[in-house]
Amino acid sequence: MQAELRETLLVCPSCRADLEWRGLSTVCEGCAAEYGVSSEVPVLFPVSTDGAPEEVFDDAPPSALDRLPQSLRGPAQAVRHRLQPTLVHQSGHGRRRIGEFVAGLGPDASIVNIGAGRTDYGPNVLNLDVFPAPSVHALATSELLPLRSGSFDGVILEAVLEHVRDADATLEEIRRVLVPGGVALIDVPFLQPYHPSPGDYRRYTEQGLRTRLEQLGFSVVESGVSVGPASAFAWIGSHFLAMLVSGRSNRIYRAARIITDLLFVPFKFADEWLDRHPDATLIASGVWATARAPED
Numbered sequence: 001m002q003a004e005l006r007e008t009l010l011v012c013p014s015c016r017a018d019l020e021w022r023g024l025s026t027v028c029e030g031c032a033a034e035y036g037v038s039s040e041v042p043v044l045f046p047v048s049t050d051g052a053p054e055e056v057f058d059d060a061p062p063s064a065l066d067r068l069p070q071s072l073r074g075p076a077q078a079v080r081h082r083l084q085p086t087l088v089h090q091s092g093h094g095r096r097r098i099g100e101f102v103a104g105l106g107p108d109a110s111i112v113n114i115g116a117g118r119t120d121y122g123p124n125v126l127n128l129d130v131f132p133a134p135s136v137h138a139l140a141t142s143e144l145l146p147l148r149s150g151s152f153d154g155v156i157l158e159a160v161l162e163h164v165r166d167a168d169a170t171l172e173e174i175r176r177v178l179v180p181g182g183v184a185l186i187d188v189p190f191l192q193p194y195h196p197s198p199g200d201y202r203r204y205t206e207q208g209l210r211t212r213l214e215q216l217g218f219s220v221v222e223s224g225v226s227v228g229p230a231s232a233f234a235w236i237g238s239h240f241l242a243m244l245v246s247g248r249s250n251r252i253y254r255a256a257r258i259i260t261d262l263l264f265v266p267f268k269f270a271d272e273w274l275d276r277h278p279d280a281t282l283i284a285s286g287v288w289a290t291a292r293a294p295e296d
């Protein structure tokens, strides 16, 4: 992300005043809060929660990854991504949805991808997350975004709303940073096992997502199934079978998952067509909606 764009779009997450940049670290011109740098990106958590994201999310159970030193977590996560089969299958048209959303807004649109993780949808997309990753431009929490009000044409929130403590605060922040009439693409889980990142707080039906967005002042443009029933079956089925054979042993359960994941992986590919079944929303793994911010 070009320094110029960063300087026009980022503000103090605590008081929303302009920031004075000193390389990658910065000082608020309003409240004088100082923001540092981690993994070569600015850390823009509000001053009240400034510091390690682990402290912000202290009720999340620590995973094996959390117990590693900070410097080893990124590489360990990358290795895990490569070795462990994913039980979620996004069909071709599902995978293209976000690319098409970004392309549809045009090359000059400013877009923010909140909770971007390792995703990167192009040069006009600002990537934020609570943890560093190669394409993340700044560390920030979705509940208090360090972004200028009314300055983004588009927002991407993919597989993030279940992980934030305060979903309404996140959606309200998204409405605040969108230009009038700007559009958010929001993708959330419906039937998925518990998967903390760093916490995991909720699930949505398609109807539930649409209703909450309308209640918060958005108008829903479109919605549907993002990840189909076959992935829901494969992911939950693998957990279930491993649990069934584990005899209540956590250790056997974890070991069995290595086998059951492999057994259930092939089922997920049925989502290449099942995610467009007219009743897919009844047992979908994930649902999505595009929602427009109010025009005034």
Ligand SMILES: C[S@@+](CC[C@H](N)C(=O)[O-])C[C@H]1O[C@@H](n2cnc3c(N)ncnc32)[C@H](O)[C@@H]1O
Residues within 6 Å of the ligand: 114, 115, 116, 117, 118, 119, 128, 129, 130, 131, 140, 141, 142, 143, 157, 158, 159, 160, 163, 164, 165, 197, 198
């Ligand atoms: C399941 S991953 C999804 C990553 C990416 N959006 C994707 O679709 O591959 C959830 C991401 O949300 C991030 N996250 C969790 N809580 C957050 C918060 N309060 N604000 C911003 N990002 C958050 C996590 O660090 C993680 O990268």
Ligand SMILES: [Zn+2]
Residues within 6 Å of the ligand: 012, 013, 014, 015, 016, 017, 028, 029, 030, 031, 032, 033
């Ligand atoms: Zn400030």
